Amino acid sequence: MPAETITPERIVAEARTWLGVPWRHQGRSRAGIDCVGLVVQVARALGLSDYDHTAYGRRAQGQGFVEHFRANMDGVAIAQAQLGDVLVFADQAYPCHCGFLTERLSHPHLIHAHALRRKVIEEPYAGEWLAKVKFAFRFRKHAPDSDPGPAV
Structure with a gap:
């Protein structure tokens, strides 16, 4: 499916197919997945990206975690985040967690591997x-005949 036909609702629907999947650090399958893996697998399922990065520890140090989002997605103001956008959270000083912004019963929700x-x-x-939210990112849109490039 071309990236420009992917709607925020489609991103949320794909993320919801992962509900209940067990958490596993650096997991990338329905046998076990972490928060970054969830973003990676949703992007892959929708043809938005094949980018992946697994060289991260369980404890955040520095800004490395968020740098991959910055390099591969478009940053948006947190106040402008929409359904299907990826929110990045910090525990104490450093970014270390992410999830998809969703909505249920007219209230904002978060899908994430907890x-x-x-x-x-x-x-x-x-x-x-x-x-805890520190950043918001949106998948990039691309023309069907262009190289989609990496995105988280």
Whole structure:
């Protein structure tokens, strides 16, 4: 499917197919997946990107985590984030987690692979998440005959 036909709703629908998949650090399959793997696999399923990066630890150090998003997706203002955009969160000082912005019952939600809950979940985008969000990114759109290039 050409990238320009991918709607935010289609991104959210694909992300929802991963709900309940077990969490696994650096996982990239339905046998186990982490937050970055979820973004990678949704992008692959929709033909948005084949980019992947697995050289990251379980504890964030520096800005390396977010640099891959910056290099491969378009940054948007957090206040301008829309359905299907990827939000990046920081625990303490460094970016270390990401998930898809969604909506349920007219309220913003987040689909992400949650290490503590040990699976992919969709939960309200509220409370602690609002304080931890540091960046928002959107998949790039490309013409059908152009090289799509890497995106997270």
